[in-house]
Amino acid sequence: MNTEPTIAENRSKWAHRCAWLLACATFPLIWVGGLVTTTDAGMAFRDWLTSDGYLMPFYPWFSSAGDKFVEHGHRLLGMTAGLLSIALVLVTWRTEPRSWVRKFSLVILAGVILQGVIGGMRVVLDQRTLALIHGCTGPLFFALCAAMVVFTSRWWQSVSVEVETDSRRKVLRLSILCVAMAYAQLVVGAVVRHSPYMLSETAGALFQSAVYLHVLLALLIVGHVLLLAWRCFRNRLQVAAGIGLVALVAVQLSLGLGTWLVKYGLPNWATTMFGEMAFVNREADFLQATIITSHVAVGSLIFVATLVIALRFARQLGLGVVFLSVSPSLMTEVAR
Numbered sequence: 001m002n003t004e005p006t007i008a009e010n011r012s013k014w015a016h017r018c019a020w021l022l023a024c025a026t027f028p029l030i031w032v033g034g035l036v037t038t039t040d041a042g043m044a045f046r047d048w049l050t051s052d053g054y055l056m057p058f059y060p061w062f063s064s065a066g067d068k069f070v071e072h073g074h075r076l077l078g079m080t081a082g083l084l085s086i087a088l089v090l091v092t093w094r095t096e097p098r099s100w101v102r103k104f105s106l107v108i109l110a111g112v113i114l115q116g117v118i119g120g121m122r123v124v125l126d127q128r129t130l131a132l133i134h135g136c137t138g139p140l141f142f143a144l145c146a147a148m149v150v151f152t153s154r155w156w157q158s159v160s161v162e163v164e165t166d167s168r169r170k171v172l173r174l175s176i177l178c179v180a181m182a183y184a185q186l187v188v189g190a191v192v193r194h195s196p197y198m199l200s201e202t203a204g205a206l207f208q209s210a211v212y213l214h215v216l217l218a219l220l221i222v223g224h225v226l227l228l229a230w231r232c233f234r235n236r237l238q239v240a241a242g243i244g245l246v247a248l249v250a251v252q253l254s255l256g257l258g259t260w261l262v263k264y265g266l267p268n269w270a271t272t273m274f275g276e277m278a279f280v281n282r283e284a285d286f287l288q289a290t291i292i293t294s295h296v297a298v299g300s301l302i303f304v305a306t307l308v309i310a311l312r313f314a315r316q317l318g319l320g321v322v323f324l325s326v327s328p329s330l331m332t333e334v335a336r
């Protein structure tokens with residue numbers, strides 16, 4: 001009888017746990033980052049790496065309030081993500097047998113540093129455009145963390161490759177298209193969110209085109225995600241993930257409509273029928289801030305969910321498209 005441990009038994013469970021911890025810490029970080037923007041608390045402090053002159057952990061956070069409480073909370077969560085990324089690198093380099101996974105943990109560490117620096121520069125230079133960029137790179141960091149969870153999972157290392165058929169290849173292509181559309185939607189959403197605060201002459205036109213594009217992309221995403229879920233079902237591949245993604249998009253549409261209503265009220269044609277809404281854009285309204293911020297955070301979650309599905313398809317169908325085009329030898333390693 002063969003008593004050699006299989007790859008799945010040999011894998012580093014600690015790297016997987018650490019990756020989960022980091023991904024789970026990153027979601028609230030994105031949520032609170034979104035809250036910073038929603039409540040316009042981005043410039044609560046004028047300094048960075050310090051907060052009002054205090055080094056990050058020593059700022060009297062519990063006795064602060066309002067904007068400073070929210071913004072420093074985001075900084076503390078960012079610091080936690082940084083520490084967890086360092087732990088991930090240490091654990092991965094000690095326990096993970098695959099060298100490409102070890103290198104990937106370094107990419108995550110570089111990602112968190114870069115994200116922190118962009119956030120800090122947004123404050124130091126008081127730059128709205130940097131806030132927009134920081135809002136778009138945050139979900140990319142979240143995506144790296146989620147990819148690490150997938151790469152270190154037992155499933156990745158033990159799944160048997162399915163027979164490749166035309167229909168299955170189409171599912172993979174469709175899932176990659178969904179990733180691209182979800183990210184494009186996030187960038188356009190960030191323009192909708194930040195352009196009203198920009199001082200340039202083109203800000204108005206930029207806002208208007210971004211709104212139209214955001215609605216158009218929302219329709220395209222709904223169509224493609226429904227198709228993806230149907231194809232998952234027909235091919236008996238990742239059926240639960242497909243259904244979960246449809247549910248997330250349904251929640252996101254309701255949050256998107258809610259966001260529009262609480263920020264901008266009813267469109268002109270509707271006010272003639274229903275009258276003006278009395279509750280639009282109330283300062284510091286907790287429910288309104290929660291709806292808007294949840295729309296931002298669920299947008300990131302949809303992007304990361306589509307990426308996880310695409311990565312798992314690529315693995316399941318033995319088609320490491322990205323790796324294959326970059327380096328066939330790396331592909332052989334990834335297949336482990």
Ligand code: HEM
Pocket residue numbers: 026029030031032033034035036037038040041042043048074075078079081112115116117119120122123131132134135136138139141142190193296
């Ligand atoms: C990995 C670490 C971090 C992640 C993933 C992250 C993510 C985010 C996200 C998603 C937003 C929302 C942007 C939007 O709604 O458009 C945000 C806002 C913000 N973040 Fe971070 N952040 C991180 C670290 C930091 C750090 C270290 C700072 C240091 C000051 C910082 C400063 C800010 C500021 C000032 C805003 C508000 C920007 C505005 O005025 O709208 N972030 N962050």
Ligand code: HEM
Pocket residue numbers: 038135136182185186187188189190191192193194214215217218221222249252253256257259260263292295296297298299300302
């Ligand atoms: C699949 C559908 C959708 C996705 C994935 C999505 C995603 C997002 C994301 C990620 C953001 C924030 C970007 C950032 O700041 O970093 C955003 C902003 C926004 N979205 Fe959507 N969205 C969707 C549908 C909709 C719909 C149907 C509406 C309503 C008409 C809508 C209205 C808005 C508005 C008004 C903002 C700006 C919020 C603000 O100014 O604070 N979204 N969207």
